[in-house]
Amino acid sequence: MRMSTSVIVLAGLLFAAPAVQATSISVNLGQSAENYVLTGQGTDNPYGTYLNTQGSCVAGVSSTTCSLTGSYTGSTAGFTSGTYDFVTTYLGTGASPLASISEDPIGGANQDYFYFNYIPAGTTMYLQLDESGGPNYDIPIYAGGSFVGGFNVAYVSPVCGGTSLGGNPCEQIYVGQYMGATYTGVVTGSATFDPKNGSHSAKRAQVSSNFLGRRGMIFATI
Numbered sequence: 001m002r003m004s005t006s007v008i009v010l011a012g013l014l015f016a017a018p019a020v021q022a023t024s025i026s027v028n029l030g031q032s033a034e035n036y037v038l039t040g041q042g043t044d045n046p047y048g049t050y051l052n053t054q055g056s057c058v059a060g061v062s063s064t065t066c067s068l069t070g071s072y073t074g075s076t077a078g079f080t081s082g083t084y085d086f087v088t089t090y091l092g093t094g095a096s097p098l099a100s101i102s103e104d105p106i107g108g109a110n111q112d113y114f115y116f117n118y119i120p121a122g123t124t125m126y127l128q129l130d131e132s133g134g135p136n137y138d139i140p141i142y143a144g145g146s147f148v149g150g151f152n153v154a155y156v157s158p159v160c161g162g163t164s165l166g167g168n169p170c171e172q173i174y175v176g177q178y179m180g181a182t183y184t185g186v187v188t189g190s191a192t193f194d195p196k197n198g199s200h201s202a203k204r205a206q207v208s209s210n211f212l213g214r215r216g217m218i219f220a221t222i
Contacts, residue, residue: 027074029084029189031156034068040181048102048176050114051095059093072129082131091122102176111173127191139198148197153189
């Protein structure tokens with residue numbers, strides 16, 4: 001996963017390159033209703049290290065589901081406009097365990113990009129698209145221990161919080177230097193995927209029923 005202070009290019013774009021074929025589709029993800037949060041770990045200075053929370057999260061009995069929601073647009077028939085829900089699910093009910101590290105150390109050209117260096121077993125990332133007046137889709141982005149699609153997001157007016165940055169500016173690389181510092185903001189972006197990897201309509205109704213309780217609580221907070 002690569003991410004910058006203004007642009008976050010998630011690991012799917014790097015790790016899933018072999019899976020993105022000529023038949024791939026791209027959609028634009030409008031501003032999310034929820035925040036994307038990086039929490040600094042300060043474990044590999046001068047590189048930035050983080051834990052990634054991808055949206056608003058609700059814990060279940062043995063797993064946690066996080067959602068980023070908003071509207072999308074596209075130029076491919078069947079994927080032109082509607083709403084999206086980017087759903088990340090991981091085992092356990094604590095803070096997000098998804099970990100990342102900056103591509104370069106402080107001063108490097110890519111200091112404000114990062115890539116995932118730890119995604120625990122059992123984690124999934126799905127892009128759920130509800131096409132206006134059309135079908136609904138469940139599209140895997142990360143499943144079975146690997147990326148099968150890609151997406152990128154860009155922060156909109158992020159803010160820093162938590163641990164002091166020691167006089168450094170509010171930038172992603174510096175947040176990663178301090179345990180407990182946070183980099184928070186809503187995001188926009190895009191997603192690229194092979195539609196053959198997803199499911200739609202009747203399958204979506206079945207999947208949605210599994211998330212109904214959690215998603216209802218998430219949507220109620222928007």
